[in-house]
Amino acid sequence: RFGIGYLENRGAAATATTNGVSDTVIVSRFRVSIDGDATTDGGVRFSARVRIQADETAANGNAGAAGLNAARFSVEYEGLRVDVGNVAGAIDNLPGYYGYETGLEGMQTQYSGADYGFTGYSSTGGTHNGVYARYAVGDFAVAASYDQATGGSATATNGDRWDIHGAYTFGNITAALAYGETDTTVSQDMTVFTLGGTWGAFGGTLFVGDETVNNAAGAYDASVSDTFYGLSATYDISSATTIGFAYGDGSGTGDTQNVGIGVKHDLGGGVSLRGGVGNAKTSGVSTTRADFGAQFNF
Amino acid sequence: RFGIGYLENRGAAATATTNGVSDTVIVSRFRVSIDGDATTDGGVRFSARVRIQADETAANGNAGAAGLNAARFSVEYEGLRVDVGNVAGAIDNLPGYYGYETGLEGMQTQYSGADYGFTGYSSTGGTHNGVYARYAVGDFAVAASYDQATGGSATATNGDRWDIHGAYTFGNITAALAYGETDTTVSQDMTVFTLGGTWGAFGGTLFVGDETVNNAAGAYDASVSDTFYGLSATYDISSATTIGFAYGDGSGTGDTQNVGIGVKHDLGGGVSLRGGVGNAKTSGVSTTRADFGAQFNF
Amino acid sequence: RFGIGYLENRGAAATATTNGVSDTVIVSRFRVSIDGDATTDGGVRFSARVRIQADETAANGNAGAAGLNAARFSVEYEGLRVDVGNVAGAIDNLPGYYGYETGLEGMQTQYSGADYGFTGYSSTGGTHNGVYARYAVGDFAVAASYDQATGGSATATNGDRWDIHGAYTFGNITAALAYGETDTTVSQDMTVFTLGGTWGAFGGTLFVGDETVNNAAGAYDASVSDTFYGLSATYDISSATTIGFAYGDGSGTGDTQNVGIGVKHDLGGGVSLRGGVGNAKTSGVSTTRADFGAQFNF
DSSP states (O other): OEEEEEETTGGGGGTTSSSOOOSEEEEEEEEEEEEEEEEOTTSOEEEEEEEEEEEBOTTTOOBOBOEEBBOEEEEEETTEEEEEESOOOTTTTOTTSSOOOOTTTTOSOTTTTOOOOOOOOOSSBOBOOEEEEEEEETTEEEEEEEEEEESSSTTOSEEEEEEEEEEEEETTEEEEEEEEEEESSSOEEEEEEEEEEEETTEEEEEEEEEEEOBOTTSSBOTTTOEEEEEEEEEEESSSSEEEEEEEEEESSTTOEEEEEEEEEEEEETTEEEEEEEEEEEETTEEEEEEEEEEEEOO | OEEEEEETTGGGGGTTSSSOOOSEEEEEEEEEEEEEEEEOTTSOEEEEEEEEEEEBOTTTOOBOBOEEBBOEEEEEETTEEEEEESOOOTTTTOTTSSOOOOTTTTOSOTTTTOOOOOOOOOSSBOBOOEEEEEEEETTEEEEEEEEEEESSSTTOSEEEEEEEEEEEEETTEEEEEEEEEEESSSOEEEEEEEEEEEETTEEEEEEEEEEEOBOTTSSBOTTTOEEEEEEEEEEESSSSEEEEEEEEEESSTTOEEEEEEEEEEEEETTEEEEEEEEEEEETTEEEEEEEEEEEEOO | OEEEEEETTGGGGGTTSSSOOOSEEEEEEEEEEEEEEEEOTTSOEEEEEEEEEEEBOTTTOOBOBOEEBBOEEEEEETTEEEEEESOOOTTTTOTTSSOOOOTTTTOSOTTTTOOOOOOOOOSSBOBOOEEEEEEEETTEEEEEEEEEEOSSSTTOSOEEEEEEEEEEEETTEEEEEEEEEEESSSOEEEEEEEEEEEETTEEEEEEEEEEEOBOTTSSBOTTTOEEEEEEEEEEESSSSEEEEEEEEEESSTTOEEEEEEEEEEEEETTEEEEEEEEEEEETTEEEEEEEEEEEEOO
């Protein structure tokens, strides 16, 4: 995908140079997944993935070199799936967590008020070595993940981190609940509930949760903890064109509020034009951001 | 491609070690391009490329690890092509700019006297995030490119850099003219004209231009600026064997003069043997260089 | 491949952190080789390879980013093969050198007492730029390799390093002899003899040799030099299950003794379960190590 991205005050960190960095830069992402799989005589499927990804450097708009990420290994048998390595955890895989993200780059989201650092798939570089298991039977699915949280604050470099979720689908509506916890020096946790559905051309997601998060020093951070909530929706105005909306916020004074709208127009052959405009507000400072471009799959 | 490369005084920087580095080392390049494309229902073609490349380390002859470069994205529709990201600019794409380059590694060239740093495709690592557009109609083609020049001298880290070219083909001859400019603290520019043609087994290119280039401190550098010129030619002595010649120089005292000859013998199946020998002279210091090896495509 | 690995005192280097690193971590390896080849009209085959590999970080169990290694180029014509670049040398390619290695990760080996650093294929990062040639005729094969040894001790950064081997196969038994030498400040060398065979479900390898090795300061290291020896064997207890054994030691007080057993169970489709348990003892300090997991090819 590639296009034009506008970010207010993008070059703030570079103002000491003779010529500043333009607020508007070319944004791009190139992503190739290398997948392999093998199936045993008993029907157990083993697979593995690494990804090659290249992005622009957001700070100055230069094109970054492509890089490889860490590998993920999966074993699947009927409704059970176990991932090992660079896994996405039970919150990262929660139905309805991400909802609609605006524009080409997913600039504004319903989850902007959520600050807990759960186990997520990393598309760039090395990462945790976790385990994720999911079991689906009929309309019901449960999942759990575990890894050792590393880095982060100065006072806690290794701690257990685990997530669980359950999801239930009734007709065109899916409800899902997740809980995650990191047992470093001061324990952090997140509870999140999502409710998503589709009604013909309209689709929407409600998102609400509660979290306890530490600051960089490892102490409880009241400014971003407590309740967070969001809402996103999409509407197909024709067979090729979809408009969308996302809103996210939290109860804390340091939570980031996001409001944005976006549009996607399908050109066929796996190519779509996408754009969006929106605003992010943190501690009273607003930043406008817009983008437009093409995304294609191959 | 791989082979043997001889470079006079290769190990100069390593003489403090017990055993010096041999002037003759094994040279190699491994290059794989990962390409993807998608075409819309309206016939617009979108494509993207990243490249994996491994080279020997020229200074000591060790084999370097392969690396990924930054991505290039292209949109093509009839005679129009627009590239975004890690693009080759209008001078890099100028017909006749490179001419014949000697040996396995392209050691001696007609453009050795040209010092202006135009927007070029980078096969290794991160780079500029530019735009290149080319429009061809019949025998005529025009192209332009733009990016923000970064790095370079201490006094100018961000400036506009743009190139344009026009090319006209009449029968077996192509004439092309290009102009490029970098608007950093002290403006730099290059004008270059090429005239290339083929007459049966013989092919040749004339290359002449003028440039204004800065030194590392960002001031005008008279020793490499002003006129540069070159000449290269190839002759097919049989259906499988081609010999070639390249000469390049400039009017400045700091310009590098190149003189070299090379030979290429085709073995079929995409494999060829290539070799060359030549001399580079900068500010009165001559360095002899030779190589021989095999190149194959897969 | 992936699984569980237990290493006694794995987190020794990390004990200063609040939470130690578990002795048991998830181990994994993802490996994709990118191969290309071209064949001339005369039947000479040219090929090249780079490898993408991702491993866990052994020290703390995190998942490492995948990386590219240096390229290897090969030319083959009838019984002759010449490799250039990131080559495996004549000892690395010696029949019977590695024998059976226990478990998922090849934890215990028959060659644990051998300390000489021969020219080996590097799956990660940049490396030597060597040459390896092998010629096979009937039951007999000879091979030689050469590269410049770099790095290592402070007093010798560049020196010639070469290996030779000869192998003879009579029926179900292969005998092989190799000699390698590194001509840095104080010359190092290795002589090794292997005798391997298969008798129905049983296979085994005898391994014995002599070496002169330097310590990090470049002086002769008596604690690991002199004789080394080992033995490994495998037995197929059913069509899908194989058990194995490896023992290695050396005459020096600093040589590492390895004893281990392993089992491999084939699940079909290129997938196998592998596990092992064993012990390593160096200078009187024993470390127990075990692993279990799945390996699959795609």
